[in-house]
Amino acid sequence: MRSGALLLLLAVAVVALFLLSLSIGSVAIPLRDVLSLLGGGAAAKATWSTILFELRLPRALAAALSGAALAVAGLQMQTLFRNPLAGPWALGVTAGAQLGVALVVTAAAAVGSELLARLAWLGELSLTAGAFLGASLVLLAVTAAARQVSAVTLLIVGLMFGYLSQGLVSLVLHFTTETQSRIFSNWLDGSFGGVTPARLGVLVPALLAGLLGAVLLVKPLNALLLGERYARSLGAAVGGVRTAALLGTVVLAGTVTAYCGAIAFLDIAVPHLGRGLLRTSDHRRLVPGVALLGALLALGADLIVHLPWDRHFLHLNAVNALVGAPVVLWVILRQRRGRALEL
Amino acid sequence: MRDDANRPPLRVEGLAVGYVRHRRPRPVLEGIETVLRRGELVCFLGPNGAGKSTLLRTLAGMQPPLAGRVVVAGEDLRELGPRRLARHLAVVLTDRIVVEALTATALVELGRYPYTGWSGRLAAADHAIVQRSLAAVGAQDLAGRSVAELSDGERQKVMIARALAQEPEVLLLDEVTAFLDLPHRVEVLRILRRLAHDEGKAVLLSTHDLELALRNADRLWLLPKGGPLVAGGAGELIESGVFERTFGSAVAEMVALPGRVS
Secondary structure, eight states: OHHHHHHHHHHHHHHHHHHHHHHOSSSOOOHHHHHHHHTTOOOSSHHHHHIIIIIIHHHHHHHHHHHHHHHHHHHHHHHHHTOTTOOTTTTTHHHHHHHHHHHHHHHHHHHOHHHHHHTHHHHHHHHHHHHHHHHHHHHHHHHHHHTTSOHHHHHHHHHHHHHHHHHHHHHHHHTSOHHHHHHHHHHHHOOSTTOOHHHHHHHHHHHHHHHHHHHHTHHHHHHHTTOHHHHHHTTOOHHHHHHHHHHHHHHHHHHHHHHHOOOOSHHHHHHHHHHHHHTOOOHHHHHHHHHHHHHHHHHHHHHHHTSOOSSOOOOHHHHHHHHHHHHHHHHHHHGGGTTOOOO | OOOTTTSOSEEEEEEEEEEEETTEEEEEEEEEEEEEOTTOEEEEEOOTTSSHHHHHHHHTTSSOOSEEEEEETTEEHHHHOHHHHHHHEEEEOOOOOOOSSOBHHHHHHGGGGGGSOTTOOOOHHHHHHHHHHHHHTTOGGGTTSBGGGSOHHHHHHHHHHHHHHTOOSEEEEESTTTTOOHHHHHHHHHHHHHHHHHHOOEEEEEOSOHHHHHHHOSEEEEOOTTOOOEEEOHHHHHHTTHHHHHHOHHHHHHHHSTTTOO
16 A cells, blocks of 8 residues: 555654754753653753743644644635635635735734733734634635636735735834834744744644545545536535535634645645655545655745744745745646646 | 336426516416326427426426426325335436546446435445346446546447436436437437336437337327427328427428338
8 A cells, every 4th residue: 555655654753853843943852851851751951841831832732733733724725716726825715814914913003012912812812813704704705716717827816915015014113113013023024933822722723623624535536537517416415515624724724824834835736745755635634744855845934934043034834835846837837738726 | 096017107297397586477388188008108298398397397406396296106206205206206307427536337336326325325226226227228347437528429328327226217318319419319219118018118219310210119298389299190280280389390291201100
């Protein structure tokens, strides 16, 4: 069973990279101590425990789950829209979520941050709610537009929408206090570093729920490979499946964006890498495969950014672009050889 | 009470098809009464715009009827539900299939959709039916090929195999020969005839291919602009003037040439 073995290999690689990213950083923690701390034991240095549990573990968990989430969200959108260039970042859903978050932050600043600080969990929830709302609105617009325009046009519209939203976010944050906008500068660039242990309490369950939703939809997603009319004729409840998949996309992309900002390229590129690697379009294989591959790439990119460099110049999205942009170019250019999606 | 075996797999009673626009029904065709019987290949002919596709979509449950009912397996289509309908009726359309990394076998396996559980996992019996379906259209040699690399003709054969994997009594095909070259058109018609005669399917094919329809169909459905739908053998339809009413006198004369119709 070839694809089964590949999935296992991917899983092993994710675990290995996960442990590696707990160990490597400006302060190196030996793997033995990482494992001992994770097992509830002690480490050679007391500070290592703090670094591991307060910083690196939340960050690595956020990276792995966000990578999986964005890749699976991209896969769902590509199948749903029958568009190989779809994905929450590529089509501006992420940008919508970002705008939603920025508006919540500004509103909070206007209401008064002391009140918000006292109701910290409410603040987290309102951030997520803002992201969901923004993501939903864009996704509705994209869904309507997807029937009217070609895949490439939709991609360009999505990217433009992303820029527009980025401009609006900057504008909104411009009018908040300086400390607040500084907190958000990291988030604007896209980073897994801002995820605190408390935030994992929202991030982990939300993303796991979204991923589980995708697993439950594998059968109708497979039918949708043939288009909506065929899927319906096979007995799939297409309307319900569409709604569920779009909702899942909002939860996955919205949550990631609320806590990690706009993470580029993983959504659009990883599904293609998954199909290429597993040589199938079967979602029973692709959903786990793409999730693992997304986790692997996100952990890898995050690790590259946070190697103990002398200077911190590399951004997460720059690394993502180095992997993702060639994949997207390959998908677009290959159309010319007649395998064709319409331009 | 009629025996199950004698019941026509598809019956149409007082059917009106069309659209609802601004909350008002806009019928394209009304008062349709007809049946599809087990073991017959029916070719559905008519000029563009007469409402062939609308009727076909309504028969397939893709569009609600404005009045009357479509009865499949003894039940009103609307009460049958999509999953049970898919076990009795399968469609082949001209919709383009744009999938990468999907083999012909995997495509045909999707035909088992109405029988499988939540994940769509196939049991041994399902795999056997998939193989049989591929064999029934002579597509065994395409099994491992990627759907994206198949020619139009090969792809239509695989799509018919996918429909067969649903184990339907009724097979509805919309213009599936439209983009095929002559040898493939002939082959598809031969496959459909065999499915009707040897496997007892009720097969309805809408087509513009008069010549092939006349040579292969057991019965014809003729649909002139504005209706009504008339069903019958080629000879009687020509004699009764329905052919002329549907396609005009030039076409009627052509099909009536001696030796053309047996």
